[in-house]
Amino acid sequence: MKALVYQGPGNTVWADVPKPAVEKPTDAVVRILRTTICGTDLHILKGDVPEVTPGRILGHEGIGVVEAVGSAVTRFKVGDRVLISCITACGKCEACKRGMYSHCADGGWILGHLIDGTQAEYVRIPHADNSLYELPAGVDESALVMLSDILPTGFEVGVLKGQVQPGQTVAIVGAGPVGLAALLTAQFFSPARLLVVDQDENRLAVARRLGATDTVNSATAPAAKTILEWTGQRGVDVAIEAVGVPATFEICQDIVAAGGHIANIGVHGRSVELHLERLWTHNVTITTGLVDTNSTPMLLKTVVSGRLDPTALITHTFRLEDVIQAYEVFGRAADHQALKVILTAESGG
Numbered sequence: 056m057k058a059l060v061y062q063g064p065g066n067t068v069w070a071d072v073p074k075p076a077v078e079k080p081t082d083a084v085v086r087i088l089r090t091t092i093c094g095t096d097l098h099i100l101k102g103d104v105p106e107v108t109p110g111r112i113l114g115h116e117g118i119g120v121v122e123a124v125g126s127a128v129t130r131f132k133v134g135d136r137v138l139i140s141c142i143t144a145c146g147k148c149e150a151c152k153r154g155m156y157s158h159c160a161d162g163g164w165i166l167g168h169l170i171d172g173t174q175a176e177y178v179r180i181p182h183a184d185n186s187l188y189e190l191p192a193g194v195d196e197s198a199l200v201m202l203s204d205i206l207p208t209g210f211e212v213g214v215l216k217g218q219v220q221p222g223q224t225v226a227i228v229g230a231g232p233v234g235l236a237a238l239l240t241a242q243f244f245s246p247a248r249l250l251v252v253d254q255d256e257n258r259l260a261v262a263r264r265l266g267a268t269d270t271v272n273s274a275t276a277p278a279a280k281t282i283l284e285w286t287g288q289r290g291v292d293v294a295i296e297a298v299g300v301p302a303t304f305e306i307c308q309d310i311v312a313a314g315g316h317i318a319n320i321g322v323h324g325r326s327v328e329l330h331l332e333r334l335w336t337h338n339v340t341i342t343t344g345l346v347d348t349n350s351t352p353m354l355l356k357t358v359v360s361g362r363l364d365p366t367a368l369i370t371h372t373f374r375l376e377d378v379i380q381a382y383e384v385f386g387r388a389a390d391h392q393a394l395k396v397i398l399t400a401e402s403g404g
């Protein structure tokens with residue numbers, strides 16, 4: 056089969072590799088129908104995630120058809136159409152019992168990281184019963200790809216950990232797919248104001264279409280000062296960080312109101328200064344997290360019912376074999392007005 060193989064920082068190749076097979080009774084092999092590229096894949100290509108070693112097939116999102124199952128898989132059979140979670144969960148260990156699947160003793164974020172991933176014609180999914188979801192009929196399948204990672208990430212790590220409540224003022228720093236997923240799902244809780252910060256005018260325009268009440272371009276305006284002015288110097292109840300660089304975490308510390316929350320989502324490759332000399336009086340809560348994807352079944356229902364429509368996050372579609380071109384577009388998103396790119400396997404062959 057063909058797959059996108061990581062060959063070290065800045066270097067990937069679309070190559071012939073052995074087709075995966077069931078290795079353990081709890082495994083399934085899935086033929087990929089659609090997959091996508093994550094901001095985290097760009098971090099991997101930059102060398103920010105050194106656990107990813109040359110030879111690894113990238114990708115941790117997608118939908119497909121079950122091709123083979125191990126003898127212990129009970130919830131899925133050959134031919135089932137499934138959503139692949141970016142998080143693998145055994146369902147039995149202490150972390151899984153707490154719903155903290157990201158820290159599963161035999162799983163967590165391993166796809167396209169510690170084991171081969173989904174930017175391929177086929178992928179092996181360990182603990183298939185707890186790591187796959189049945190695809191509902193009658194829903195745009197590209198929209199469902201947004202449920203593998205970005206929607207649960209924006210919702211769980213941004214909105215739920217930030218404890219967004221009705222009437223609040225919420226700022227989202229970073230309007231990439233993950234920040235925009237937080238923007239969409241924050242609206243479940245009816246905040247009064249949704250402020251979005253980014254440096255990409257196109258993404259800020261999308262944010263306004265998706266419910267942002269005000270946006271600020273931090274490349275051309277002082278974001279923190281502007282938000283403090285908008286809030287009468289009070290600041291925001293919840294600041295969601297969805298970039299992963301020191302400058303954006305600084306903005307969150309500058310704008311959080313007394314009693315507020317900073318919910319960090321971004322993958323940070325460098326340390327960040329914590330301004331306790333100012334924040335110690337502020338009664339703030341700072342949270343971090345890797346997505347658990349335990350909200351996926353709930354989010355799936357909201358997409359099926361039409362309450363949540365993630366199709367606006369998809370800007371480009373490529374054939375799977377053109378994945379390297381898709382990386383170029385997603386990696387230079389501002390030049391291409393790109394958000395999520397969908398990769399489609401025509402026949403799956």
Ligand SMILES: NC(=O)c1ccc[n+]([C@@H]2O[C@H](COP(=O)([O-])OP(=O)(O)OC[C@H]3O[C@@H](n4cnc5c(N)ncnc54)[C@H](O)[C@@H]3O)[C@@H](O)[C@H]2O)c1
Nearest residue numbers: 094095229230231232233253254298299321322344345346
């Ligand atoms: N915690 C988790 O479980 C988890 C899961 C998935 C993704 N992530 C992380 O979430 C982050 C966002 O992911 P994404 O796919 O949306 O990435 P992305 O790269 O598409 O988006 C990042 C956005 O930040 C903006 N930006 C960059 N520098 C900025 C600055 N100084 N000020 C304001 N905006 C700036 C960019 O213009 C871009 O729109 C990444 O760090 C990703 O690795 C975390």
Ligand SMILES: [Zn+2]
Nearest residue numbers: 093094095204
């Ligand atoms: Zn991801």
Ligand SMILES: [Zn+2]
Nearest residue numbers: 145148151159
């Ligand atoms: Zn587990």
